[in-house]
Amino acid sequence: MAMDVVLSAQGLTKTYGAGKDALQVLGGISFAVNRGEFVSVVGPSGCGKTTLLFAIAGLQGVTSGTVTFNGRPVTAPPKGVAVVFQDYSRSLFPWKNNRDNVAFGMARIQGLSAAQKRDKAQEMLDAVGLAGFADKYPWQLSGGMQQRVAIARGLASQSELLLLDEPLAAVDAQTRADMQDLLLDLAIRFKQTCVLVTHDVEEAVYMADRVVVLTRRPTVVDHEIVIELGKKRDQITTREDPRFLAARHDVMTSIRGQRAHAPASAA
Amino acid sequence: MSLSRRQESLRGLILPVAILLAWQVLAWRASTPLFPGPWQVTLSIWKFYPQIVGQIGYTLMRAASGFLVAAALMIPLGILLGRLKTVGAIVEPIMDMLATLPPPAVIPVVMLFAGTGDAAKISIIAYAAAVPLLMNTYEASKTLHPMANLVARSLRFSRLETMLRIDLPASLPMIATGLRLAVASALLVSVTAEMLLATNGIGVFIQRQQENFQIANGLAAIAFISIVGLIINNLVFQLEKRWLFWHYRSSDTHGNG
Amino acid sequence: MDGFSAFALLLRFRALVSFLIIVAVWQLVAALGLAPEKYFPGIPAIVSGFLGMVANGELAAAEWRTLLRAMLGLAGASLLGVGLAILSDISPAFRRGFAPIAALIQPIPPAAVVPMAVFMLGLGPKLYAFIIILVTVWPPYFNGVAALASVSDIQIRSGQMLGLSRWQILRQIKLPAAMPEIFAGIRYASTISLIAVVVAEMLAGHDGLGFLLVRKAFAIRIPEVYALMFVCAANGLVLNAIVNAARWQLAGWHLRMTGQPA
Structure with a gap:
């Protein structure tokens, strides 16, 4: 199968501060994401996942190394990359209703009239199961519903790459399972390339075609593991599948091992 | 972005210096005592500062007395009204009405009752300071989290104890806001009252300078008021930071920003 | 029951x-x-004093001038305050330069400025514009600076990811997000603007409510004085209603979000 690389990170390092106070967070991270793939990036707490995500999104520079998106180096937020942030309550705009929030995802798409954007926004809200909530405001919805609006906004921007920054970390367990399946369905339906950054091993394995496992600080890629469970997943049968359990065991061992030989006082 | 701190603070000086220069140039070109520049004002400060400081002293004494009277009466009253929900609900619109009345508008009436002496001025100042204090204390005490009430009951506090040991400290951040407004209000009203009911004080000094066309001296007095105001504001801010650190600390972690 | x-x-x-x-x-x-x-005096005396002033037209003339001055002054001060806040947000050098100026001018009570300003500006609209703006501009300015600086990082980043320019982020994200706090400042400013007008009219004036108040007091027309105080307080309500209407237009989402009535 010919691989069509959408995103590639080569030797990313990031050091905060200088001299004695210098803190190296990223120690040279390299990985690639192919078109249509769902990749999870998972690592121990405090390993600089957010720094990595901001670097990929072009929101924050790195100390060395390059990120390329569709073969072009990323220095500013590139066209064609959307982010769903963990903190939905702050990434949505409380002064816009849900439809306008989603339509705002198309702010810079040219050649679409306002009416077309509205229709498209409505369509995306339908897709995330919020058809009847277009005229409501984000703060009138529950946390899980707000995050669905944020996902709809990400999809509406018609981006080639959707970056998910722990999007489900702040919702309750039941909602979380529903949202995982919703995200997977949407990814298949829209043939959306996704990168999910998370610290939750179960979620990383359940969602992904491939898991990139990170080490602790200064963070590098420990190893990658391909999840051979097919595109369709199921909360009950997938989680009982021996291949799922094996992959989970592999990732968990790696991450717990990372933690084990970390100094006890490390945050 | 990698400007050094020194460079940055130098850049910050550009605007104030430019304004002072422009003012001075305009004053030179106007060359009339009715439009003095910063240099003439500086000379006036040098010549008149003992007098100005003395007069500000009178003003501040009265402002402080009125303010203290207001604080002593209104903070307890505000907490009490916040506790007695029904009475508070009835009194609230009265407070709102008083709040919309500009405090200086009270001066003529108080003058009629209490004459033009210190007592009259202090009562006016006390009134002016009372409104923001009462409103903020009441609002804080009214909107106190019900959890605090449960804690008080589980500790078996009496009503008075609850008000002193729970309501008061929990209301302090909003009371502090009220205090700051009250300080500004007290200063404003003392100067206005002096100008209308004059005997002494910085307001009278400014008015005399106006009558004698000594604009530079008047501006010198204003400069002193501004510095005194700045010092008072800073003092209040420092006290707030020392006593209310818990409020700022917890809103740092939970606040949105 | x-x-x-x-x-x-x-x-x-x-x-x-x-x-x-x-x-x-x-x-x-x-x-x-x-x-x-x-x-x-009793209520009937105050009411008849009020009606007397209505009948001979002095109340309407004074009230109109005072209210107009307060409204125009407030509008000017709000626009200027927000403009300065935006400038401070764009340029750190301006913010640093302006901060000490603001700290020094802000505590000066309007009463102190009136006698000096009369000389430089006369008794006309310039005087009122100057006094009102000088004391009223600060709440919108300070609130604006604080609110623009504390707009959530994630909201700004969301805007960046959508490819918005700096200017678009300011106009479409930072300003709307800051609007509720700016309006809290404008609301406080409306109280101050009324105070400033009345003080200026009392001290310098030859017309307006403040002037009328002092004149009636010196003429010992007590019922009229009380009636005028009532009108002053009513003006506060009028200004408040205007500010609330503007707030509903520009930051209504926030009122609905926090469940406050209009």
């Missing part, structure tokens, strides 16, 4: 109820002669 609903009704119209209580207590004090009648 019946007593309860009567009580609920009482609370619903509590503004009216407490107004009536004030009027009743006032009239009682006056009727019992608890205060010297000369200084504490």
Whole structure:
């Protein structure tokens, strides 16, 4: 199968501060994401996942190394990359209703009239199961519903790459399972390339075609593991599948091992 | 972005210096005592500062007395009204009405009752300071989290104890806001009252300078008021930071920003 | 049950109820002669004083001038304050330079400025514009600076990911996010602007409510003085209503979000 690389990170390092106070967070991270793939990036707490995500999104520079998106180096937020942030309550705009929030995802798409954007926004809200909530405001919805609006906004921007920054970390367990399946369905339906950054091993394995496992600080890629469970997943049968359990065991061992030989006082 | 701190603070000086220069140039070109520049004002400060400081002293004494009277009466009253929900609900619109009345508008009436002496001025100042204090204390005490009430009951506090040991400290951040407004209000009203009911004080000094066309001296007095105001504001801010650190600390972690 | 609903009704119209209580207590004090009648006239006397001023037109003339000055001054000060806040947000050098100026001018009470300003600006609209803006601009400015600086990082980043320019982020994200706090400042500014107008009219004036108030007081026309104070307070309500209407237009989402009535 010919691989069509959408995103590639080569030797990313990031050091905060200088001299004695210098803190190296990223120690040279390299990985690639192919078109249509769902990749999870998972690592121990405090390993600089957010720094990595901001670097990929072009929101924050790195100390060395390059990120390329569709073969072009990323220095500013590139066209064609959307982010769903963990903190939905702050990434949505409380002064816009849900439809306008989603339509705002198309702010810079040219050649679409306002009416077309509205229709498209409505369509995306339908897709995330919020058809009847277009005229409501984000703060009138529950946390899980707000995050669905944020996902709809990400999809509406018609981006080639959707970056998910722990999007489900702040919702309750039941909602979380529903949202995982919703995200997977949407990814298949829209043939959306996704990168999910998370610290939750179960979620990383359940969602992904491939898991990139990170080490602790200064963070590098420990190893990658391909999840051979097919595109369709199921909360009950997938989680009982021996291949799922094996992959989970592999990732968990790696991450717990990372933690084990970390100094006890490390945050 | 990698400007050094020194460079940055130098850049910050550009605007104030430019304004002072422009003012001075305009004053030179106007060359009339009715439009003095910063240099003439500086000379006036040098010549008149003992007098100005003395007069500000009178003003501040009265402002402080009125303010203290207001604080002593209104903070307890505000907490009490916040506790007695029904009475508070009835009194609230009265407070709102008083709040919309500009405090200086009270001066003529108080003058009629209490004459033009210190007592009259202090009562006016006390009134002016009372409104923001009462409103903020009441609002804080009214909107106190019900959890605090449960804690008080589980500790078996009496009503008075609850008000002193729970309501008061929990209301302090909003009371502090009220205090700051009250300080500004007290200063404003003392100067206005002096100008209308004059005997002494910085307001009278400014008015005399106006009558004698000594604009530079008047501006010198204003400069002193501004510095005194700045010092008072800073003092209040420092006290707030020392006593209310818990409020700022917890809103740092939970606040949105 | 019946007593309860009567009580609920009482609370619903509590503004009216407490107004009536004030009027009743006032009239009682006056009727019992608890205060010297000369200084504490009864309600009928105050009402007739009010009607007298309405009839001879002096009230309408003064009220119109005062209210217009306060409104125009407030509008000017709000626009200027927000403009300065935006400038401070764009340019750190301006912010640093302007901060000490703001800190020094902000504590100066309007009364102190009036006598000096009369010389430089005369008694016309320039005087009122200067005084009102000088004391009223600060709440919108300070609130604006603080609110623009504390707009959530994630909201700004969301805007960046959508490819918005710096200017678009300011206009479409930072300003709307800062609007509620700016309006809190404008609301406070509306109180100050009314104070500034009345003070300026009292000290420098030859017209307006403040001037009328002082003139009536020196002429010992007590019922009129009380009637004028009532009009002053009513002006506060009018300005408040105007600010609230503007706020509903520009930051209504926030009122709905926090569940405040209009």
